[in-house]
Amino acid sequence: MARGRRLKSYLDYENALGDGIGVGYGQSYQPWLRAQDVKSRGNRSIVFGLKTFRNHHLLSSVESNFFYLAEFNDSVIDIREQFPLFPLRLTQQIANHLHFQHP
Incomplete structure (x- = not known):
């Protein structure tokens, strides 16, 4: 359990x-x-970022690969993973329009 x-x-x-x-x-x-926070059978990892000087919580190997691409790309100045979608009311409207239950 997570x-x-x-x-x-x-x-x-x-x-x-x-x-x-x-x-x-x-x-x-x-x-x-x-x-x-997430139960997974996949490759979760916590990696220290040299750009941000903090630990990054990556939930898959695809996220890890993308993190390394961003970490070593000189045009990237910040990396933020696992962020919420804003504004909440808009995401609720989109879910309703698509007939999905909003999480």
């Missing part, structure tokens, strides 16, 4: 944003999902 933070309600969502999770940039950025 450990870590659980975001199950709108109040959890608001509290997480208030705590600075999923927002910010550079060294101060905290990912919305961390490697320990």
Whole structure:
């Protein structure tokens, strides 16, 4: 079973944003999902970024590969993984339009 933070309600969502999770940039950025928050049979990894001077929580080998491409590309100045989609109301409208249940 996955450990870590659980975001199950709108109040959890608001509290997480208030705590600075999923927002910010550079060294101060905290990912919305961390490697320990997600149950996986795949390749989760936590990698230290030289551009951002912080740990990056990567949930697949594809994310890891893309991270390394971004890390060593001189035109990239910041890397943020596992960020929430904003604004919430818009994502709810899109899900409703597509007849999906919003997470």
